[in-house]
Every structure is written in structure tokens, then in C-alpha cells.
Amino acid sequence: MPTDIARDAANLRDEIHRHNRLYYVDTTPEITDKHYDKLVKTLEAIEAEHPELVTPDSPTQRVGGQPLDEFVSVKHRTPMLSIDNTYNYDEVREWDARVRRALTAEDVVHYVVELKVDGVAVSLRYEDGLFVQGATRGDGERGDDVTANLRTVRGIPLSLGGKPPSVLEIRGEVYMTNAELVRLNELRVANEEAPFANPRNSTAGSLKLLDPRLCGQRRLQFVAHGLGEVVGLKARSYWDILASLKNWGVPTSPYNEQFDTIDSVIHHAETWATRRNTLDFQTDGLVIKVDDLGQRDRLGTRSKSPRWVIAFKYAAEQAITKVRNITVQVGKTGKLTPVADLDPVALAGTTVKRATLHNADEIARKDVRIGDTVVIEKAGEIIPQVVRVEVEGRDGSEREFVFPHTCPSCGGPVLRVQDEADYRCQNPPSRCPEQLKELIRWFAHRDAMDVEGLGEKLIGQLVDKGLVTSLADLYRLDESTLADLERMGKKSAQNLVAGLEASKTRTLDRLLTGLTIRHVGTRGAEVLAERFGTIDALKTATTEELEAVPEVGSVVAESVHAFFAVEENLATIADLVSVGVAPTPFHPATYGAANLPLSGKTIVLTGTLPTRTRPEAEAIIKRLGGKVTGAISKSTSYLLAGEEAGSKLTKAKALNVPIVDEAQLDRWLVDTEL
Numbered sequence: 001m002p003t004d005i006a007r008d009a010a011n012l013r014d015e016i017h018r019h020n021r022l023y024y025v026d027t028t029p030e031i032t033d034k035h036y037d038k039l040v041k042t043l044e045a046i047e048a049e050h051p052e053l054v055t056p057d058s059p060t061q062r063v064g065g066q067p068l069d070e071f072v073s074v075k076h077r078t079p080m081l082s083i084d085n086t087y088n089y090d091e092v093r094e095w096d097a098r099v100r101r102a103l104t105a106e107d108v109v110h111y112v113v114e115l116k117v118d119g120v121a122v123s124l125r126y127e128d129g130l131f132v133q134g135a136t137r138g139d140g141e142r143g144d145d146v147t148a149n150l151r152t153v154r155g156i157p158l159s160l161g162g163k164p165p166s167v168l169e170i171r172g173e174v175y176m177t178n179a180e181l182v183r184l185n186e187l188r189v190a191n192e193e194a195p196f197a198n199p200r201n202s203t204a205g206s207l208k209l210l211d212p213r214l215c216g217q218r219r220l221q222f223v224a225h226g227l228g229e230v231v232g233l234k235a236r237s238y239w240d241i242l243a244s245l246k247n248w249g250v251p252t253s254p255y256n257e258q259f260d261t262i263d264s265v266i267h268h269a270e271t272w273a274t275r276r277n278t279l280d281f282q283t284d285g286l287v288i289k290v291d292d293l294g295q296r297d298r299l300g301t302r303s304k305s306p307r308w309v310i311a312f313k314y315a316a317e318q319a320i321t322k323v324r325n326i327t328v329q330v331g332k333t334g335k336l337t338p339v340a341d342l343d344p345v346a347l348a349g350t351t352v353k354r355a356t357l358h359n360a361d362e363i364a365r366k367d368v369r370i371g372d373t374v375v376i377e378k379a380g381e382i383i384p385q386v387v388r389v390e391v392e393g394r395d396g397s398e399r400e401f402v403f404p405h406t407c408p409s410c411g412g413p414v415l416r417v418q419d420e421a422d423y424r425c426q427n428p429p430s431r432c433p434e435q436l437k438e439l440i441r442w443f444a445h446r447d448a449m450d451v452e453g454l455g456e457k458l459i460g461q462l463v464d465k466g467l468v469t470s471l472a473d474l475y476r477l478d479e480s481t482l483a484d485l486e487r488m489g490k491k492s493a494q495n496l497v498a499g500l501e502a503s504k505t506r507t508l509d510r511l512l513t514g515l516t517i518r519h520v521g522t523r524g525a526e527v528l529a530e531r532f533g534t535i536d537a538l539k540t541a542t543t544e545e546l547e548a549v550p551e552v553g554s555v556v557a558e559s560v561h562a563f564f565a566v567e568e569n570l571a572t573i574a575d576l577v578s579v580g581v582a583p584t585p586f587h588p589a590t591y592g593a594a595n596l597p598l599s600g601k602t603i604v605l606t607g608t609l610p611t612r613t614r615p616e617a618e619a620i621i622k623r624l625g626g627k628v629t630g631a632i633s634k635s636t637s638y639l640l641a642g643e644e645a646g647s648k649l650t651k652a653k654a655l656n657v658p659i660v661d662e663a664q665l666d667r668w669l670v671d672t673e674l
């Protein structure tokens with residue numbers, strides 16, 4: 001094995017570990033998530049070719065092996081106790097008084113205050129600096145061994161830096177950001193799956209997935225807030241422990257604070273009452289802990305909870321408002337979703353005007369009527385929910401909502417399929433404007449055909465004016481037609497036409513994602529595209545052939561087969577082909593593959609290329625066997641430079657790094673006949 005390959009692997013591992021620390025511990029990221037993913041995929045490709053290079057703490061080992069049959073129960077060596085809660089500042093003061101009475105007059109009490117992240121409590125065990133086991137809290141005495149899933153959480157280091165204790169159990173919270181929940185729900189709705197209600201539930205569900213690869217797609221986060229069993233640690237205060245955790249590369253909250261008086265703690269809690277709504281994760285309160293470890297020992301514990309800690313929780317944020325109307329939204333597959341139009345009301349830092357009612361069964365269960373006074377809530381929720389109806393406030397003017405028997409968009413028939421909660425419009429998108437708008441919106445999504453500039457309002461104009469009646473009509477638009485539309489100009493029209501033209505050759509997986517086949521998400525589209533290669537091959541695949549593909553189960557196989565059995569869907573694909581949509585094959589990364597012009601080479605990009613976007617160029621480089629990095633160094637093989645190249649070009653010249661342009665990239669492509 002060439003020594004440069006081993007060196008490349010080692011350098012990549014170090015670079016990925018460094019970026020993990022920058023992102024999760026220091027909160028000063030230097031690269032985008034997309035760039036990070038490319039680094040990991042490049043390392044995966046090297047290690048696939050040279051498995052002897054794989055190390056236990058390699059970032060590629062975050063997801064591996066086959067799905068589990070079940071979770072094993074494990075006993076916590078140190079119990080994971082619960083924490084007493086209070087919703088009252090007076091009770092916080094009473095707790096402070098009890099703490100001081102249990103200590104001596106000479107004791108100076110300091111408190112550490114942490115945000116109470118609304119996630120799932122876990123314990124991480126490290127031996128000689130390596131992550132060896134992770135478990136859920138369970139009942140406090142025993143939890144589920146979820147090591148394989150926790151290894152997929154990037155913020156959890158697989159090995160610790162510095163000089164950690166020989167045995168170290170780190171207690172903390174796994175959670176999901178609000179932005180990630182929105183992303184997942186977009187994909188779930190696109191796949192005709194029920195959206196997750198809140199980040200905590202989706203986190204808990206993710207950790208219970210038997211296939212770690214699926215958990216790894218959820219982008220969970222971790223923050224440490226304590227220790228379990230420890231061998232070989234000398235510390236006098238919890239504040240010092242937090243500093244040590246950060247030094248070892250473990251994420252701790254940047255919002256931790258230390259206070260000398262309970263009044264200061266309460267003032268701090270008051271400032272977070274509204275400030276917490278500005279965060280990208282859910283927090284329902286604060287955890288107040290005695291800092292001195294010796295004082296903690298003297299305070300001791302009750303049977304279920306320590307005396308040296310208390311959680312102050314904010315009351316669930318609710319608001320009372322009135323349902324002015326119930327309307328129905330039509331999705332891209334004809335699904336009808338009822339929505340309550342509300343009197344505007346302030347809630348959790350936003351003004352709420354609408355709340356989802358999910359489906360007809362939910363309306364009936366809660367007995368929501370037009371004109372009702374309702375309580376809505378965003379406690380842990382991203383989407384406002386109707387909690388209950390204030391029935392005693394009814395005056396007789398309220399009206400029951402009758403679910404429509406015809407589509408509110410096109411007037412077509414509506415059908416509720418047996419064993420499903422949803423009603424669906426039976427007309428195809430070509431005859432249902434709202435379906436078509438939603439279909440186009442998803443077709444242009446960044447995870448699908450990635451057409452920048454094709455926003456919701458523009459899509460509305462195009463469909464309402466009859467300029468677009470199908471997906472293929474998007475490619476029949478010209479600059480003059482677009483420039484005449486509201487809020488469009490010549491430059492915007494040019495950019496959109498260029499973006500549409502560029503999307504014609506997106507990879508097959510992106511086209512499949514854009515077609516919104518039920519139950520086929522972005523990963524499923526990749527699997528199908530890699531296995532079948534062309535859309536023609538996929539069209540003729542049998543259910544048995546589809547089900548034989550790894551990661552494709554019977555539900556997905558039947559859904560894909562049914563999609564290609566519908567004449568209108570086949571006509572849509574034929575129409576797209578007629579306007580020049582020609583998806584290119586989907587190829588996983590092939591770094592280091594033999595007989596490729598960029599095998600083992602590292603390339604840095606800078607500036608704007610004449611005909612390709614940066615992601616397109618990066619994808620080609622990977623197909624040619626190379627890897628893309630973000631920083632110029634002596635080991636950089638080439639700098640691919642476009643217009644308006646900046647400091648990277650200057651540095652490349654100083655280091656004598658070869659500089660190439662897009663034309664050279666084309667020549668490499670021709671040489672390999674890719």
C-alpha cells in the first residue's frame with residue numbers, strides 16, 4: 001500500500017476531528033455541512049479500498065454494521081437519578097435555604113446554572129479515552145444500550161483528546177434542533193409520512209431506530225451536563241469539570257453561568273423566560289446545581305434525586321384565541337390538510353395566525369368548531385397546536401366543520417382511502433392548481449432539482465396565469481415571459497432560465513426525489529438510482545426486483561412500482577425528456593479508485609466557474625477519483641480557479657500549486673469517458 005494513501009487517510013481523520021471540535025465544542029465552524037460530508041465520504045472511499053487503515057475512532061465508524069435485532073438492557077454503574085422540579089421562584093428560594101441550612105455558616109455556596117435542554121438523557125462511557133458504550137437513562141437503574149446509534153451523533157467524540165481519566169462516564173442530553181426538525185418534516189411530508197410533533201419525540205424515536213444508518217441521517221446533537229462513574233479524576237468543583245470536558249473535546253453549553261447568590265440565579269432565569277425563544281433548540285427551563293463537589297457529598301441524595309440540584313421549569317406557553325375559519329390545504333399528492341385560521345396571538349416569541357388540525361379525525365376528537373375559543377400551545381412544538389376547546393365559552397353561534405367532498409382547489413372528487421386518516425383529491429396535478437404548485441415547489445427544492453429562484457410566490461403566478469400546467473412547462477419558459485411577471489426583472493429572469501437549464505442534467509437520484517414518489521426520500525432515491533442507473537430501467541422493474549435492493553422494503557417497492565404503472569406519471573416523465581431533461585447517472589464517491597485521472601489527488605476550488613456550480617464541480621472531481629478540500633497547502637494537488645478568485649489563488653502561486661481551469665476539468669472528463 002502506498003504510504004501517501006495512509007498519510008491521506010490520517011490527515012483526513014485529523015481534519016474531520018478538528019472540524020468536529022470547531023463545530024460542536026468551540027462553536028467556531030470553518031466549513032459548511034456539505035463540505036464536512038464530502039470529507040467524510042472521501043475518507044470512507046479510502047478506507048473501503050484499504051480496510052487495514054480503519055481505526056476504532058475513525059469518523060467512518062460512526063455508522064456501520066447491520067441493523068440490530070433488538071436493544072440490550074444495561075445496568076448503570078452509577079444510577080442516573082432524577083431531578084426535583086419547580087415552577088415557582090419562591091420554591092427556588094426555599095431550596096436555597098435548605099441547602100445553606102444543611103451546610104455550615106463558613107461554607108461559601110456557588111451555583112452553576114445550565115439551560116435544561118429538552119432532549120433525551122444518555123450516559124457515555126469512555127475507557128482509556130475511547131467511546132465504548134452509550135445508554136439511555138431508562139428507569140435510572142437500567143437503560144437501553146444504544147451505542148451504535150450514539151456513534152452516529154457527530155458531537156459525541158469517538159475518542160477524547162488531552163489526558164482524560166482511565167474510566168469516564170459522561171452524562172448529557174441528545175437533542176434535535178428546530179431547523180433539523182423542519183428539514184425532516186419537509187422530507188416526511190414529501191414522502192406522505194406524518195410529520196414529527198416536536199424535537200424531543202423525534203430524538204427519542206431516532207435513538208430507538210434499530211438501523212443506525214437511519215439514526216445517522218437525523219443530525220442529532222449532544223451536550224454534556226454531568227458525570228457518572230469516574231476513575232482517576234481530581235476535581236473540586238463542577239465548573240472545573242465543565243472546563244475539563246471542553247478540553248477533552250466534549251460539547252458543553254456555551255450558556256452555562258456561575259452565580260454566588262440565589263437572587264442572581266432568579267434574575268438569570270427571568271432573562272431567559274423570553275430569550276429562550278430565540279434559540280434553535282427547545283429548552284423548558286434551567287438546572288441549578290451546587291458547584292462545590294465536597295458540598296454536594298455532604299448534601300447527599302434522597303432515594304430518587306440529589307439534594308444539591310433543582311430544575312426550574314417555565315410553565316408551558318399557551319395562548320387563548322378564536323377560530324375564525326377552518327380551511328383546507330391541498331398537497332402535491334392531493335392530500336387535504338385542515339388548518340385553523342386564528343385571531344392573531346403572541347406565543348413563544350412569534351405571532352400565531354394558523355394552527356394545523358391534521359385531519360378529519362383530529363377535528364372530531366377535539367370537537368373543534370368554527371367560532372370556538374381555543375387554547376393553543378408551542379411547548380416543545382414547532383407547529384402551533386390546538387390543545388383544547390373552551391367548551392364553556394360557546395354561545396351557540398359556533399359551526400361544525402364539514403370536511404369537503406370536492407377539492408377546494410379544482411372541484412374534483414375527494415376520497416378517503418380505507419385504513420388511512422387522510423382525504424385526497426382524485427384529480428392529477430395537471431388538473432388541480434394547488435397540487436401542481438406544491439409539486440413544483442418540491443421539484444425545485446434543494447434536495448431535488450435544486451432550482452434557485454423558483455419560490456412560492458413566483459410558482460403561484462406561473463400556475464395562476466396558466467403559464468405552467470406541468471413540470472415540463474417550466475423548461476418552456478423564456479426570459480421575456482418571466483421578466484414581465486411581478487417582482488421579476490431581466491436579471492432574475494436570466495438567472496432562473498439558466499438555473500432551469502442547469503437542472504436538466506442533475507443526477508438521477510435528484511430527479512426521482514423531485515417526482516415525489518410516495519415513501520421515497522432522498523436516501524431511497526440514491527439507492528434506486530445507483531442500482532438501476534436509468535429511469536427507463538427503473539420504469540420496467542418488477543416489485544420483486546425493487547424489493548431485492550438493499551434498503552428498499554416492500555412498502556417502498558410497491559409504491560415505486562405503482563407510481564410507474566400510472567399513465568399520467570409516465571407522460572410526465574416523457575414530457576420532461578422532450579424538453580431536454582436528461583439525468584446523469586448517480587455515482588457514489590470513488591476517491592482513490594484506480595485508473596482515474598485524479599486518483600489520490602486533492603483539489604481546492606476558488607472563484608466562479610463559467611458553466612458549473614461549485615457542487616457540480618465537486619461531484620465531478622469525486623467521480624474522477626479526487627477529493628475536495630477547503631484550504632491550500634503544500635500537499636494540494638491542484639487549485640481549480642474560476643473568475644474572481646481571491647486569496648487562495650495568491651497562496652497557490654506562492655506555494656507553486658498547479659492552477660487549472662474548468663476546461664482542464666472537461667479534458668479529464670473526456671479522458672475517462674465518464
